[in-house]
Every structure is written in C-alpha cells, then in structure tokens.
Amino acid sequence: MRTAGLAALTLATLLGAAACGGSSSSAGSQPTSNAPKKPCTVDDIQVSGAFGSKPKITIPDTCTAPTQELTKDLTPGSGAAVKAGDAVSVYYDLATWSDKQDVQSSWDQQPLQPFTVQPVGQATVIQGWNDGLVGIKQGGRRLLVIPPDKGYGPGGNRGIKGNETLVFVVDAVTVTPAS
Template sequence: MQKLGRIIGVGAIAAAAVALTACGSGDDTSSTATSSKPTGTAAAPATQSHGRECTADDIKVDGGYGDNPKITIPDNCDPPKQLVVKDLVAGSGPGAAAGQALTMNYSLVTWSDKKKLDSSFDRGKPFQLTLGAGMVIPGWEQGLEGVQQGARRLLIIPPELGYGKGGNGIKPNETLVFVTDAVAVGK
C-alpha cells in the first residue's frame, strides 16, 4: 500500500503540494500558547483547553530505533501551535540538508483521535524523498532538516505545516504526530 506517499507526499495528481519544515536541531521547540485548535471547526473534536501546550516530553514513545513505535498522546495538555522537533535516539554523521536524498521510516498518529493513521513500519518499506524538493508537507521539510542517519526523531506538526484544511485522509485542522527513523541520509 502506498498510503505513506498519499499522506506525506505530494503527488502530481494531488497538485496541492505542501512543503514540510524542520527545526534542524535536536532540541524540543514548543511554544507557550495554551490552545491550538481554532474555535468553530467541526472536524476538531476536543476544543476545551487544558491550560498548557504539550511538549515533546509529554508524548510517550515505546520502542527504539528500527522498532515499530507505539505513540501515546496525553489527554491533559493541548496540541502545540508550533512545530516541535526532538531526537529520541541520536544519529551520527552529517545532518540532512536541502537537496539531499533521505530514506525514512515513520509512524503517524493523529492528535484528535489518538489513532495511528499510517506507518511505513507496518508496510515494511521505508519512504524516500529529497529534502527541500516539495515532495512532502512543510512540517517534514522543516522537521527533518539536520537529521542524522540512525536518528529517531519525534515531529509534532501543527495544521498549518501539515494539511491545514484537510486532505489525503487527514481531517481539517489536525495536528500530526510522527515518529521517524532516518534509515539513510544523502544516499
């Protein structure tokens, strides 16, 4: 199944290319706002604020590099309004830069229903892309910048850097939580 390409990739038929964006650092970059869901959206169920935004440390990820991760999103904080990037397992070698080929394994959980939507781990086939070529959503473009081979990286992607108004099986205003493994960088 090519669901990964449909979820994060931008196909010629879809023509709604969205570029992924990455911080390029292994630091947790979360904002201080308290609510990330616009009011009045029918597709974003839980709109009551918990008074704080979740950070990377609030997301539980079971499994190490190469293992199919189990991602648990808490109920006691709000989705971040800004891209959050955190290396869960350090990689080695040069960090990925625009124009470089990447081979990534990933698992995607949607914030609103806390369910796995897609996983290359489940298919047993990593996803290949060229960083900065507009092949993936902006949250991936920005979030994978600087990733090193062998790294496991958590990406929490706000709607503006994902699918915004929805598409490719993603609800409108959905926050996306990815755990990615950098299988190959620059190869």
C-alpha cells in the first residue's frame, strides 16, 4: 500500500508539472533557450594556431558580446614590451562577433608583410588597438576583444557593420622603442 501511495504521489507531481508547462529539473541543468545569456570572457573564445601562423578564431554562441575591451596573452613573448609611444609591427586576424566570420587577415596578403602601428597610444588605428597593444611583448600573441565604441562605432568600416564587436588575434613581430 505504501508503495502504491508513493507511486501515485510521484505520478501526480509529474502530471502537475507537465500541466503547468514546467519540467522537473535538478541543480546544474542547462538553462532554457529563453534564459538571458551572460557576457563572454576572453576564456570563452577559442583560438588555435601558433605564433607566426594564421590563427583560427571560434566565437561562442553561449554568451553575448562583451561591452568592455578584453585582452589575453595567448603566447607571452620574450622580447621588449610595447609602451605608449613605441612602434610595433604585427600580423593580425580579425573576426566579427555577429556573424562569427574571419573578415580580414594580414596572413592573406601576399607578400606577407607585418602592419606597423606607431606611435602606439596615438596611432591612426582604432582605439582598441592603441589601448590593447600596450604591454604585448615581441614574439607574443594576444587576443583582443574590442567593443564597438573602441572599434568602428555605429558607422562600421570597409564592409564591417556598424556597432560590431571585433575579435583580433595579433602577433607582435617587432617592437621598436620610442627614441
């Protein structure tokens, strides 16, 4: 009798949850698709490939574009660190957040030549590079996640939509100290 009562109680609980549109869940279950997503961190973005070779950038679907500029050294480098006012020659790859596509890469240009940023901090590049390249060491690879206000803003640029979050992988080939 006790077993029958327990079975009836369990069945009633399950039917009640189904009638209310709910589902039984346990701690640690996956959020529903209607649950708000959290902003991504640099650790959510996957990058493969070694310094000096074109990277593969994978932007996740499980979180939203960050609203702050994020950086992470993927390869620390062992040479001089970039300071404001220095020049740095880099290879780079750019993916856009909204479509998760690789849209620009210095590795695709022939002949392969690094792009020089100078003076870092006041160069005629997006603000996210002026900020995000400070501290990278020669021989280092850095992930830069740049929100629209430090990228191309509402107007976009060269086929990149307005208000786009930019994801760069940058290799610091040479660092030239300011004189």
